[in-house]
Amino acid sequence: MRANLSGVRHFFLGLMLILPLFGGTAWAQAQGQDTQAQRQQVQPGNNAPTWRKARSSVEGYTATKGRETGVLIQSEGETWRQLRNGPITRYGGWLVVLMLVAIGVFYAARGPIGLHSPPTGKMIERFSAFERIAHWAMAISFCVLAVSGLTLLFGKHILLPVIGHTLFSWLAELSKTMHNFVGPIFLFSIVVFVLKYIGDNWPRAYDLTWLVKGGGVLTGEVVPSGRFNAGEKIWFWGGVIGLGAVSCASGLVMNFPNFDQTRDVMMLANVVHVIAGLWYIMWAATHIYLGTVGTTGAYEAMRDGYVDETWAREHAQYWYEDVKAGRRALPSGEPGAAASATATAPPQVQH
Amino acid sequence: MARMKFLCDAERCIECNGCVTACKQENEVPWGVNRRRVVTLNDGVSGEKSISVACMHCSDAPCMAVCPVDCFYRTEEGVVLHDKDMCIGCGYCFYACPFGAPQFPQTGAFGMRGKMDKCTFCAGGPEMDNSKEEFAKYGSNRLAQGKLPACAEMCSTKALLGGDGNVIADIFRDRALKRGKGAEVWGWSTAYGKPDKPQQEAPKGAKS
Ligand code: HEM
Ligand code: SF4
Numbered sequence: 178m179r180a181n182l183s184g185v186r187h188f189f190l191g192l193m194l195i196l197p198l199f200g201g202t203a204w205a206q207a208q209g210q211d212t213q214a215q216r217q218q219v220q221p222g223n224n225a226p227t228w229r230k231a232r233s234s235v236e237g238y239t240a241t242k243g244r245e246t247g248v249l250i251q252s253e254g255e256t257w258r259q260l261r262n263g264p265i266t267r268y269g270g271w272l273v274v275l276m277l278v279a280i281g282v283f284y285a286a287r288g289p290i291g292l293h294s295p296p297t298g299k300m301i302e303r304f305s306a307f308e309r310i311a312h313w314a315m316a317i318s319f320c321v322l323a324v325s326g327l328t329l330l331f332g333k334h335i336l337l338p339v340i341g342h343t344l345f346s347w348l349a350e351l352s353k354t355m356h357n358f359v360g361p362i363f364l365f366s367i368v369v370f371v372l373k374y375i376g377d378n379w380p381r382a383y384d385l386t387w388l389v390k391g392g393g394v395l396t397g398e399v400v401p402s403g404r405f406n407a408g409e410k411i412w413f414w415g416g417v418i419g420l421g422a423v424s425c426a427s428g429l430v431m432n433f434p435n436f437d438q439t440r441d442v443m444m445l446a447n448v449v450h451v452i453a454g455l456w457y458i459m460w461a462a463t464h465i466y467l468g469t470v471g472t473t474g475a476y477e478a479m480r481d482g483y484v485d486e487t488w489a490r491e492h493a494q495y496w497y498e499d500v501k502a503g504r505r506a507l508p509s510g511e512p513g514a515a516a517s518a519t520a521t522a523p524p525q526v527q528h
Numbered sequence: 529m530a531r532m533k534f535l536c537d538a539e540r541c542i543e544c545n546g547c548v549t550a551c552k553q554e555n556e557v558p559w560g561v562n563r564r565r566v567v568t569l570n571d572g573v574s575g576e577k578s579i580s581v582a583c584m585h586c587s588d589a590p591c592m593a594v595c596p597v598d599c600f601y602r603t604e605e606g607v608v609l610h611d612k613d614m615c616i617g618c619g620y621c622f623y624a625c626p627f628g629a630p631q632f633p634q635t636g637a638f639g640m641r642g643k644m645d646k647c648t649f650c651a652g653g654p655e656m657d658n659s660k661e662e663f664a665k666y667g668s669n670r671l672a673q674g675k676l677p678a679c680a681e682m683c684s685t686k687a688l689l690g691g692d693g694n695v696i697a698d699i700f701r702d703r704a705l706k707r708g709k710g711a712e713v714w715g716w717s718t719a720y721g722k723p724d725k726p727q728q729e730a731p732k733g734a735k736s
């Protein structure tokens with residue numbers, strides 16, 4: 178019970194402290210207090226104003242050049258420690274576990290989203306080679322960042338007790354180096370991906386209908402959509418772009434500490450980064466589930482670039498009709514009406 | 529066993545930077561790293577005070593708590609040390625430390641900071657006492673030789689005291705009583721305000 182209460186307290190502390198404590202303290206202390214020189218006039222030997230200064234983040238003079246070397250004591254560090262080691266690690270960790278369990282339960286209860294009609298055996302191109310490379314560059318660098326980031330945050334509690342200090346520190350060093358260099362690659366791959374895919378992710382009126390019906394995931398109804406459905410579009414805007422921007426921006430603040438940014442800025446960036454990163458990982462887990470075992474035929478589409486025409490009709494009806502009617506080209510740029518003609522161009526693996 | 533602490537008497541410190549120099553010379557610290565520094569408040573105006581600051585070897589050390597590889601340890605005498613072979617240079621100890629003690633030899637583009645370096649209370653590191661390897665990574669191990677930190681020993685005004693916490697607190701109390709002012713012990717509530725965490729063994733790894 179006690180542990181529980183302190184947990185709840187930590188949680189609220191966490192929520193409330195994130196913003197105001199960073200940088201707020203110095204301001205509060207600069208308000209309306211006398212200087213040491215004034216105090217000495219009335220109370221010789223009373224050094225309270227000086228000690229107040231020493232406890233705030235006010236910089237004094239020092240011959241030692243460097244970042245914040247004139248600050249004697251900073252207290253934001255302790256706040257950050259309480260947040261990161263406390264609620265962020267504890268609740269963040271359990272949330273990720275919970276998400277994985279929920280996905281497992283969903284799979285057990287619902288099973289994969291299959292096709293309603295039998296496959297035609299005729300294949301249609303869904304992703305061009307360039308589109309697939311753009312997707313996989315982002316996906317692979319994301320996974321590297323996720324695994325290495327999780328190692329830095331939770332490894333001390335999960336891996337270290339099992340594999341020992343020597344091996345774990347080697348792994349952590351590798352994780353950190355990978356994370357620090359793959360981060361900017363990930364950012365670049367997001368930009369390329371977004372430029373390539375933004376057109377087909379533009380919101381349309383029929384996306385609302387899709388959302389209202391929950392994509393028919395539970396009812397089993399086939400709900401028409403464009404090339405990407407509303408769920409995928411929300412992931413595109415909120416996840417890939419939204420969380421991508423937040424995690425990359427905050428990551429870069431920590432990744433390039435050579436601009437003399439102060440500690441409170443980097444700690445704030447860390448808190449934002451971890452929270453965004455963990456949401457990103459949880460959301461991506463659902464996307465990865467739906468793109469692999471959760472939907473028959475989806476993984477092959479991203480691997481080989483082709484889907485069965487039944488798949489295309491059931492998962493992306495408006496797009497399929499547009500392509501068949503010749504209103505839009507195939508992903509690789511070939512005219513759409515030629516789709517059935519080129520359907521003989523075989524994907525390597527099919528089942 | 530004595531609990532080692534630092535105490536800087538702000539009534540006495542004259543900002544000569546002798547401690548800073550003593551530390552550099554004793555430990556041959558890497559370029560760009562300063563394990564100790566002197567900060568002056570109210571510089572050049574009435575009420576000027578200088579304080580020499582380095583790692584205070586905290587009781588419940590924030591650096592130790594946030595290190596993702598858990599490379600810190602406390603000796604029986606309460607000195608907070610770390611293992612550079614395990615440090616990944618993430619900078620988290622530098623974020624968390626109230627006193628700005630952890631330092632890095634590189635500027636850190638792409639997070640490449642190098643191994644963290646900080647004051648060891650002249651107590652070296654996990655290598656064999658006073659070995660060549662220990663000196664190269666951490667500097668002198670004066671404690672193993674029965675001496676106290678070089679900075680405090682060198683201090684010309686004896687403003688900086690380093691040693692058994694009870695002994696230096698007594699010295700300071702006597703001084704404050706005699707002079708009738710300046711009884712504030714700078715930094716102690718931050719560093720030693722919480723109970724000492726139990727002594728922790730050096731992380732076990734392959735050591736040459
Ligand atoms: C441009 C992209 C990114 C950059 C530049 C970046 C950079 C960083 C940096 C510098 C750190 C501090 C630790 C270190 O020095 O290695 C860090 C930690 C971390 N990152 Fe990233 N990152 C990026 C993207 C991501 C993404 C996409 C995720 C999630 C999938 C993520 C998850 C994490 C986690 C969990 C930590 C550990 C935080 C902690 O231990 O407190 N990062 N990142
Ligand atoms: S002063 Fe800083 S580096 Fe030294 S023990 Fe305390 S938190 Fe760690």
Ligand code: SF4
Nearest residue numbers: 595615616618619621
């Ligand atoms: S820089 Fe080194 S000692 Fe400091 S927290 Fe990171 S791994 Fe630990």
